[in-house]
Structures are given as C-alpha cells and as structure tokens.
Amino acid sequence: MTNLVAPSPPDDPKTLVSTDWLAAHLKDPDLRVVDASWYLPDAGRNARAEYDAAHIPGARFFDIDDISDQRSNLPHMAPPTEKFMSRLRAMGIGDGHQVVVYDGAGLFSAARVWWLFRLMGKMDVAVLDGGLPKWRAEGRETEDMPPIVKDRHMTVSRQNHLVKDVTQVAHAAKLAQAEILDARAAPRFRGDVPEPRPGLRSGHIPGSKNIPFATLLDADGTMKPADQLMQVFAAAAVDLSKPAITSCGSGVTAAIISLALERVGHRNHGLYDGSWAEWGMYEDLAVAKG
Known part of the structure; x- marks a missing residue:
C-alpha cells in the first residue's frame, strides 16, 4: 500500500x-480555537446564535458560507486565497498559530474547515474530537464573550492537489484511477430518495463507493480509532493503495472522510469541492444507482 504511512497518534x-x-x-x-459550526437548513439550528450564547473560551466563529467563493453558484466553495487570508487575519489567526477547530454537532462541519486550512498550506490544525457536545458533557468551561482579537500576519501557500474539480473527478471515474468515496447516507447514494437540494438528480458518481460519514464515528461523535477506520474502508472494498477523492452533498462531510484517511496514514487524497451539488446538476454527467 504505497499511499499509507504510519497512522496518526491519538492526540495529533x-x-x-x-x-x-x-x-x-x-x-x-x-x-x-475556531468554532466552525454549520448546519443543514432542516436542522433548525442557528450556528452563529449558538456561538454567541456559548463557546469554548477564546474561540472565534468561522462562517463557512461567508468565507467562501461568492462568485460560484455552488454552495460554500473554497474561497480565494486573498479572502481566506484577510478574514483569518481579522480573526487574529495567522502564521505560527496552532489551530483547533470544533463544531456544535460533535464532528460534522469542523473537518471542512480543517481541510480548508490545509488547502491554504496551514498544516498546524486539528479537529476537536467530539466537539462542543463532548466538551460540555464533561462539564468544561464555556463563555459568551467574543475574544479580544489582535491582527496576525498570515501567509498562504495553496495546495492545489487537495482539491478536485468536476473535470478531474470525471476523468478519474472514467479511468478508475482513484477511489471516489461518497460520505452521503446510503439511501441518497443509492438514489432511493430525492436529494434535499431542488433540481438535483438522485444517485452517485459511477464507480464511487459509499462511506457514510456516520460510519467513521462512534456513538459519542468522536472518530473511531485508526484500526476501526481501516475496517470501515475494508468493508466498503476501498483500495487504499490508490489515490482517493472524497465527495458528499456539498463538500462539507466529504472532509470527514479526508480526515479519516489522514488518520489511517493515507496521504494521497483530494476533496471534490462541488460534490453532488455540482455533479447532480449536469445532465451530461453519468449517474449510477443502486
């Protein structure tokens, strides 16, 4: 398995x-510390309001929809490097910082922001395992005051291999060059249910494999240990000797698979930023069902 190195330690x-x-x-x-909470519309939760009410001390709020490429008609696509730099500087995050990202669901949207930092060349970033629910369940401190922010210089070196566009994904699917891993729930992957976004076809990218993101997590919202993650990949017949492309509905939960790949020591992976919001929209792209 040429793509695999040693798994990450428990605290990495x-x-x-x-x-x-x-x-x-x-x-x-x-x-x-960064609060990267984001919820689907049907969750009935307001991430910013929840942050304002209670967050881990010192946490800054990262708005996934705002810190994105507003020129795209696709949801929360990765922002231009200049926008990322300016927004993070305004949050007092820059060079030399160790960043820890969490969310209010446990482990859901935080992985997306972890991936965004890495896309921008910032590697000293980790997801908080179990997120705010675990932190609060353990009786740890929260606060409702915004942090005092001091501007910090940030340099960015975009790692283009970590993001894939529709042309690259279509090419990889046609030639079976990479394992395309879809984080959506099984009924959506199979095409048994309508997509939550209007106007999208149901089904999946031909040749892709289903790794529902919940299968990578334990009941308490923490990520499974590396050996159990390997079992999940094996059960889905994922060939970890191949490069991997992660996908989902709109590029958020795909990053949970990316994080799991990194945890098991798989380094050759990219995220399909448009995900099904893009693939499901274009009639000239093939769709598989079942």
Whole structure:
C-alpha cells in the first residue's frame, strides 16, 4: 500500500485532538480555537446564535458560507486565497498559530474547515474530537464573550492537489484511477430518495463507493480509532493503495472522510469541492444507482 504511512497518534495537532489535550493547551499563547459550526437548513439550528450564547473560551466563529467563493453558484466553495487570508487575519489567526477547530454537532462541519486550512498550506490544525457536545458533557468551561482579537500576519501557500474539480473527478471515474468515496447516507447514494437540494438528480458518481460519514464515528461523535477506520474502508472494498477523492452533498462531510484517511496514514487524497451539488446538476454527467 504505497499511499499509507504510519497512522496518526491519538492526540495529533495536525489531525485530531481530544478534549483533554485542548483543556491542557487552552491557555497556550499561540493556540487559536475556531468554532466552525454549520448546519443543514432542516436542522433548525442557528450556528452563529449558538456561538454567541456559548463557546469554548477564546474561540472565534468561522462562517463557512461567508468565507467562501461568492462568485460560484455552488454552495460554500473554497474561497480565494486573498479572502481566506484577510478574514483569518481579522480573526487574529495567522502564521505560527496552532489551530483547533470544533463544531456544535460533535464532528460534522469542523473537518471542512480543517481541510480548508490545509488547502491554504496551514498544516498546524486539528479537529476537536467530539466537539462542543463532548466538551460540555464533561462539564468544561464555556463563555459568551467574543475574544479580544489582535491582527496576525498570515501567509498562504495553496495546495492545489487537495482539491478536485468536476473535470478531474470525471476523468478519474472514467479511468478508475482513484477511489471516489461518497460520505452521503446510503439511501441518497443509492438514489432511493430525492436529494434535499431542488433540481438535483438522485444517485452517485459511477464507480464511487459509499462511506457514510456516520460510519467513521462512534456513538459519542468522536472518530473511531485508526484500526476501526481501516475496517470501515475494508468493508466498503476501498483500495487504499490508490489515490482517493472524497465527495458528499456539498463538500462539507466529504472532509470527514479526508480526515479519516489522514488518520489511517493515507496521504494521497483530494476533496471534490462541488460534490453532488455540482455533479447532480449536469445532465451530461453519468449517474449510477443502486
């Protein structure tokens, strides 16, 4: 398996850290905590309002829909590097910072922002395992005050291999060059139910394999250990010797698969940013069902 290196340690500041790790490092001068909560419209939750009411001390709010490419008609596509830099500087996040990203669902949208940081060349970033629900269940401190922010210089070096466009994905699907891994729930992947976004066809990219993101998580919203993640990939007949492309509905939960790949030591993967919001829209792209 030429793509695999050693799995990440349990607490790894480049992938995933525990609530114990964050509590121990919360007052480190170069640590920055980011609340990346984002919910589907039918969840009935307001991420910004929840952040304003209670967040991990010092956390900044990262608005996934705002810090995106507003020129695209697709939802929350990766922002231009200049926009990412300016928004993060305004949040007081920059060079030399260790970033920890969490969300209010446990482990849902935080992985998307972890991936965005990596896309911009910022590798010292980890997801908080279990997120705010685990933090609060353990009785840890929250606050409702916004942090005092000081501007910090940020340099960005975009890692283009970490993002894939529709042409690259179609090429990979046609030639079976990569494992295309879809994080949507099985009924959506099979095409048994309508897509939640109007106007999209049902089904999946031909040749892709279904890894519903929930199968990568334990019941408490934490990510499964590396050996169990390997079992999930094996059960879906994923060939980890191949490059991987992760996908989902709109590029959010695809990043959970990307994080899991990184945890098991698979380094050759990119995320299809348009995901099914793009593929399902174009009639000239083939769709598989079942």
